[in-house]
């Protein structure tokens with residue numbers, strides 16, 4: 309049984325609870341490192357075989373050989389003198405060890421295939437998108453461009469991501485001599501079923517009905533503090549596999565949480581972190597690829613449906629985001645039970661924040677949400693390359709979906725907008741919602757363009773402005789005719805939300821819900837469930853606010869509402885300013901009207 313990186317440097321420089329060093333001089337590394345205090349690696353020989361058989365022969369014949377793949381774990385270990393191999397056997401020149409191919413049943417990935425190649429592979433995205441998603445959240449770009457799937461599996465770090473994916477998918481590890489089911493491969497903390505002279509040559513994962521991976525990252529290393537991979541195989545059950553930061557509990561075959569026929573378990577083997585992640589992954593499953601229709605179709609039961617609340621982004625006068633303040637706003641939304649959070653929308657003043665501050669806001673929001681509610685991040689930007697970078701960053705930070713508006717200074721043509729959306733959608737595995745907001749972008753989407761964009765596999769929804777003629781039902785019918793059944797149509801424009809939802813709109817992208825989620829949620833639920841009287845009653849209580857939104861812009865009024873609620877949001881970004889005193893007082897009165905809303909619906913009284 310192989311234990312490749314017993315002294316992994318990242319988590320346990322000289323671990324007190326690891327098996328103690330034996331009598332061999334090479335096994336007293338921790339003590340020697342302290343005594344010598346040097347930083348150079350121990351000397352070793354280097355071999356670069358040209359064939360798998362040659363590499364295996366070197367493993368068999370040499371003293372203390374060690375395979376070198378991406379070096380992302382091995383090299384730091386050597387640099388810290390935590391390992392002292394006799395010879396490094398570099399796998400980089402062996403042909404055929406790297407690459408991805410579709411098989412009849414799924415995908416075969418060569419052992420030397422980099423994480424970035426898996427994340428960006430069209431083949432993996434088409435057949436096992438959850439694995440591409442998993443690979444895209446490993447470490448940072450440097451790690452993803454060097455680290456390999458074979459190295460990660462052989463290392464079996466309890467906080468690594470791939471082992472959970474392989475277990476959840478029911479994958480197989482192919483070595484130079486045999487096939488090992490993932491269930492039998494991971495035998496303990498940094499331990500695998502590999503023989504001392506055995507090497508991984510490839511990995512096979514089957515196509516599954518749907519699957520998803522979610523992890524809570526260590527903010528520094530980005531290893532999983534807790535992570536859950538859930539897959540639904542052909543049999544319909546849900547085998548759940550967890551990897552987690554509790555190294556003593558999660559390193560071996562007990563990563564597997566067990567098969568279950570319903571949703572992920574509320575408690576997972578008594579491990580609260582894993583159970584929390586299991587709960588967080590539910591919405592991930594909803595956005596997993598459902599390929600029943602032959603081509604990827606996003607099945608959205610949570611994302612882009614119901615109430616999406618758009619918080620302000622608290623910031624100082626220089627545009628530095630107040631991450632604590634943002635955390636407070638997010639926590640209120642999570643506690644209220646909104647269906648999703650729309651970060652950095654127009655209400656979140658994305659157009660007034662530089663990319664670094666947008667990144668800070670996304671990271672802070674993802675941390676505050678902690679997987680409890682889907683986080684939808686707006687990634688609109690003037691340049692396509694900027695929007696792509698923002699999309700990748702949001703995905704990496706843990707966003708569940710994206711919103712994209714066609715921002716521009718020079719008016720855009722339909723062809724330019726189509727290219728922009730294709731490019732951004734192609735850079736991410738996340739589902740994307742078209743942010744149709746002509747009031748701010750000055751671009752009007754034609755129905756033909758919406759239909760064209762809706763055919764892109766991960767463009768899953770559109771956020772529409774209220775129709776000029778007020779005919780939501782007519783517009784919805786036309787859009788539904790021209791797009792696929794899974795494509796969700798929702799509305800913004802708070803004062804028309806009740807009518808839009810009652811007409812069949814599937815989501816309310818709500819400004820006011822960013823600060824007043826509870827009455828907004830009540831309106832949404834009543835309208836979506838067809839309780840017309842109650843929806844109209846709540847909407848009537850909102851009327852004074854709607855009037856102020858229309859007269860002064862919803863963004864300015866939101867800052868006044870935040871003041872009334874003593875919420876820390878700072879000021880509107882200059883040159884935007886505050887409303888005058890009369891309007892500010894009117895906001896207080898409007899909130900009084902809303903607070904006087906009866907608890908029960910008219911029909912229930």
Ligand SMILES: Cc1cc2nc3c(=O)[nH]c(=O)nc-3n(C[C@H](O)[C@H](O)[C@H](O)COP(=O)(O)OP(=O)(O)OC[C@H]3O[C@@H](n4cnc5c(N)ncnc54)[C@H](O)[C@@H]3O)c2cc1C
Nearest residue numbers: 312377378379380381382447455456459462468469508530
């Ligand atoms: C800063 C940082 C952050 C990271 N974050 C994450 C993260 O978030 N999630 C995550 O999962 N991982 C993370 N990693 C680890 C990363 O994914 C590594 O790529 C991985 O652990 C090892 O892969 P490698 O190709 O670099 O292997 P190497 O470091 O070259 O080798 C690792 C071990 O595997 C053995 N080995 C390599 N290839 C084979 C083979 N084909 N057959 C048998 N044995 C083999 C080696 O002998 C060695 O013992 C991170 C690493 C760093 C440095």
